[in-house]
Amino acid sequence: MTWRIAAATLGGMLLAAAAVLWIFERQISNAWFRLGHHPGTVAALERSLADQKELARLDPQRRDHYRSRFDEIQRLLQRLRIVEHNRAEIVRRYEMVLLAAVGGVLLAAGGVQVARQRRQERRLQRLRDALVALAAGGEGLEVGVGGRDTLGRIAGMVEDISRAVARDRRRLASLNHLSAWQEAARRHAHEMKTPLTAAHLELQRLQRDGASAAEVRQAAASLAEELERLARFTRHFTSFARLPRPRLGEHDLGEAVAEFAAAFAWAWPGLTLNLQTSLPAAAPVRAAFDREMLRQVLVNLCDNSARALSEAGREGNVEIRIMETADAAILEVADDGPGIPPAVRPTLFEPYVTTRAVGEGMGLGLAISRKILLDHGGDLELVETATPGAVFRLTLSKRVRQGTAA
Amino acid sequence: MRRTVLGCLGMALLLAARLHAAPALEPAAGGGVALAGLPPLFGRPEIREQLGTGLTTTVILEVKAAAPRTGTGSRPRGGARVDVRYELWDEVYLVTRVDAAGKVARATLPSLEKLAEWWRDQRIVVLRAPGLAAAQGPWRVDVRLRVLPFSQAEQRDAQRWLSQTLSQGGDGGSAGAASEASKDRSSSFDQVLQTLLATSIGRPALFESAWKLSYPREAGR
Numbered sequence: 044m045t046w047r048i049a050a051a052t053l054g055g056m057l058l059a060a061a062a063v064l065w066i067f068e069r070q071i072s073n074a075w076f077r078l079g080h081h082p083g084t085v086a087a088l089e090r091s092l093a094d095q096k097e098l099a100r101l102d103p104q105r106r107d108h109y110r111s112r113f114d115e116i117q118r119l120l121q122r123l124r125i126v127e128h129n130r131a132e133i134v135r136r137y138e139m140v141l142l143a144a145v146g147g148v149l150l151a152a153g154g155v156q157v158a159r160q161r162r163q164e165r166r167l168q169r170l171r172d173a174l175v176a177l178a179a180g181g182e183g184l185e186v187g188v189g190g191r192d193t194l195g196r197i198a199g200m201v202e203d204i205s206r207a208v209a210r211d212r213r214r215l216a217s218l219n220h221l222s223a224w225q226e227a228a229r230r231h232a233h234e235m236k237t238p239l240t241a242a243h244l245e246l247q248r249l250q251r252d253g254a255s256a257a258e259v260r261q262a263a264a265s266l267a268e269e270l271e272r273l274a275r276f277t278r279h280f281t282s283f284a285r286l287p288r289p290r291l292g293e294h295d296l297g298e299a300v301a302e303f304a305a306a307f308a309w310a311w312p313g314l315t316l317n318l319q320t321s322l323p324a325a326a327p328v329r330a331a332f333d334r335e336m337l338r339q340v341l342v343n344l345c346d347n348s349a350r351a352l353s354e355a356g357r358e359g360n361v362e363i364r365i366m367e368t369a370d371a372a373i374l375e376v377a378d379d380g381p382g383i384p385p386a387v388r389p390t391l392f393e394p395y396v397t398t399r400a401v402g403e404g405m406g407l408g409l410a411i412s413r414k415i416l417l418d419h420g421g422d423l424e425l426v427e428t429a430t431p432g433a434v435f436r437l438t439l440s441k442r443v444r445q446g447t448a449a
Numbered sequence: 450m451r452r453t454v455l456g457c458l459g460m461a462l463l464l465a466a467r468l469h470a471a472p473a474l475e476p477a478a479g480g481g482v483a484l485a486g487l488p489p490l491f492g493r494p495e496i497r498e499q500l501g502t503g504l505t506t507t508v509i510l511e512v513k514a515a516a517p518r519t520g521t522g523s524r525p526r527g528g529a530r531v532d533v534r535y536e537l538w539d540e541v542y543l544v545t546r547v548d549a550a551g552k553v554a555r556a557t558l559p560s561l562e563k564l565a566e567w568w569r570d571q572r573i574v575v576l577r578a579p580g581l582a583a584a585q586g587p588w589r590v591d592v593r594l595r596v597l598p599f600s601q602a603e604q605r606d607a608q609r610w611l612s613q614t615l616s617q618g619g620d621g622g623s624a625g626a627a628s629e630a631s632k633d634r635s636s637s638f639d640q641v642l643q644t645l646l647a648t649s650i651g652r653p654a655l656f657e658s659a660w661k662l663s664y665p666r667e668a669g670r
Contacts, residue, residue, distance in 0.1 A: 092537060113538055118606075121504050121599075125607035128598055129650045136649040140642055 049160065053153040060145045064138070076134065080127050088120045166194050173201050182209035226395045230406070234276045238269035245269070283394065283407050289333035289418050291443045296330045296372050300363050303341050310342075311349035313358040319365070328365055330372035330439040336415045337437075340423070341376065343408040344435055348378035351433075355381050359432075367441070374437040375426065383425060383433050391425055420444050474590055474664040475572065481550060482576035482664060484510060484529075484592065491533075491565045495655055496596055500542070500561070505534040505600040506655075511593045512549075512575040514664070527576035532600060533564065548574040587663040596656040604652055612647035616640075 095113040099106045126133065166188040173186040184205040188198035245262040248254065254262075297318075304316045345361055352359040364375040383391060390396045392413040397406030409423075416423040419439055426434040470488060477483035490496055490508065499506050508531040515524050527549040534543045542558040544567065552574070558564045575592070599607075616639065 096538065110538060117503055117537060121502060121603065122607045122610045124502050124504065125599055125603065125650060126611060128653070132649045132651060132653075133646055136645050140645055 049153065049157050052156075053149065056149050056153070057146060060149055061142060064141055064145055076130065080123060080130070085120065085123065088116055088123075091116050092120070163194065166190075166198075170194060170198055170201065173198070173205075177201060177205050177208070180208075180212075181205060182212065223393070223395060230395055231280075235273065238272040238276075242266050242269045279407060283411055283414075286411060286414055286418070289336050289415065291331045291333055291419065293329050293331050293441075293443060294334060295327040296332070296374065296439070297327055297365050299332070299334055299337060300341070300365065300374065303338055304363065307342065307345065311345060313352060314345065314349045315358075315360045316345070317360055317362045319362055328367045328372045330441055331443040332419055332439050333415075336419075340412040340415055340437065343412045344376045347408060348376075348380055348433070351380040352378070370441055371421070372439045372441055374439070375434055376437070377428075377432060377434040379432040382431055388425060392423070471660045471662060472592065473666065474575075474592075474662050476665075477572070477574045479550070480578070481574045482512075482514075482527075482578065482590075483572045484512070484575045485572040487568060487571055487573075488594075488658065489565060489569065490596060490656065491561060491568055493656060497561065499598050499655055500533060500535045503535055503537045504598060504603055505532050507532050507597040507600055509595045509597060510573065510575055511595075513591045514576060514578065514588045515591075516588055523578075525576055525578040527578070529573045529575050531568075531571075531573075546571070546573065549577050550574050587665055590662045590664050591659065592662055593659045594657065595654045597652045598655050599652060601652070604650060608647040608650050611650065612643045615643045615646060 092113060095109045095116065099109040099113075102109070169186055169188050173181075173184050173188075176184055182205055184202055186198035186201055188194055242265075245265045249259060249262050300318055304318050308316055341363070348359070348361050359379045361376060361378045364377065366373040366375065387396065392409050394410040395406040396410075413423040416437055416439075421438040421440060424436045424438075426436050428434050470486070472484050472486045472488065475483050475485050491500070496506065510529045510531075512527045513524060514526070529546070529548045531547075532545045535541075536543055540559075542561070542564045544556040544558060544564070546554045546556075548554075556567060558567055576590075
């Protein structure tokens, strides 16, 4: 399209130049030609010839002188007549030379314009790429569009913005990091403080004089319970910190899910587990996974659904759907509970993110689940749906890949 | 008045008829072929006017022969040239005739009438082909006559003068040191332009005519 516009512009310019040239030539240069060959000039020269002859007749002694002048004038007159005889051809050639010169200049100008246009397009493309990269979160971009023109200035602005974005992002990340640590510290402190406080009170009770043997036993039992609570907290924490690598094997995914549904159907009163598959029964979906770890993920998801339904004060269903694509097996775990609040969704899989109150959970379940799926070479995502409830999608590779097997 | 107009018209028609009347090819001495009965060129106004300028009016005769029955073999070519220049100072016509045999004849004629008479009486050898008459059957001979307004020498002189005039914008009368100096001053584009314009001076014919003749002349023609 650009070439067509350039060619049309160039053609138009050439036509316009030819028209201007034609007018100029006809009205001005040809007029000068006519002036140079004015009939009066020829007539004057002819009279001068006759005068030289008359002078020679009247002054015979200087005859040679007049003859010489006569010859000179005659030669000039003859040359003028020869040029006049060829006027049309001379004018035609003059026009052609002028037209060729103007055409050459226009062609050169057109060539320069086309080259400039292509350079501008390349620069625009670079700028477009840089803007796309900036929109995608690119940092410290070098657009590579020099110059002091508008494009160059815009490119400079894009680079400035990308540097500013990078700076702000680093600050934000740092703040988020600090905020996450603060939240973690708050939850750790609470998790530890509660059993420690209880244990401290029990010890105070034991230190009082006159505690009966029964009271001592009760206090010891209470202390043991609080210590167990601390131990459980530590195990949770450790399980996140030292999550083992999955031992991958290729298994029938439907069979594994069915086993899970059968084994855990009783685990959450008020929650009904349904297993659905969109595939023919004769075509099992095989995938590469660690059976125990997949079970852990499903337990986490079902546990979250049960808690959400319980908080909503009603019973509900969890459907586990099995699907597959060309190179992946997919499990969707969908409940009909209250769903995930929009504010929580962006950070749902980050550690210590939970909708529950402090002391009701560490917010590590989904973080651990996603880490497990990532270690499988797959992923765990929250699916946006128009219906109420939460839908989580687990993606698993169909085959064990290098770098994912333990 | 009416008679006068009719008389003028009749004269003009007679002149036109004579002008287009075909010349004749005749055997010449030495086995050549001569052209006689040439049309009255010098009665034409444009040629008379051109003669008055003092430039050399050149009449070119070109002849091509071919045997129509065989259509093959040699195709003799020939021609002749007649230069006529009116000497303005002496008011005489200087005529130079060069025929196909290379023979040069010169004449000085005092008036246009004498020039017309001289032209009418001309019998110019235009072909030197001894075998032409001996061939079987008549030859087909194409004769072309052109009247050029000036000679080659005058053409070259005018080209040089125009080029010098364009280059220095002054008198191009002498092609001496001024010309050399101007060459140094002018750019290559100027030189190209000057050459292009100067070489646009040609010698377009003032008058042209052509005939297809037979030699020897066929009976009834």
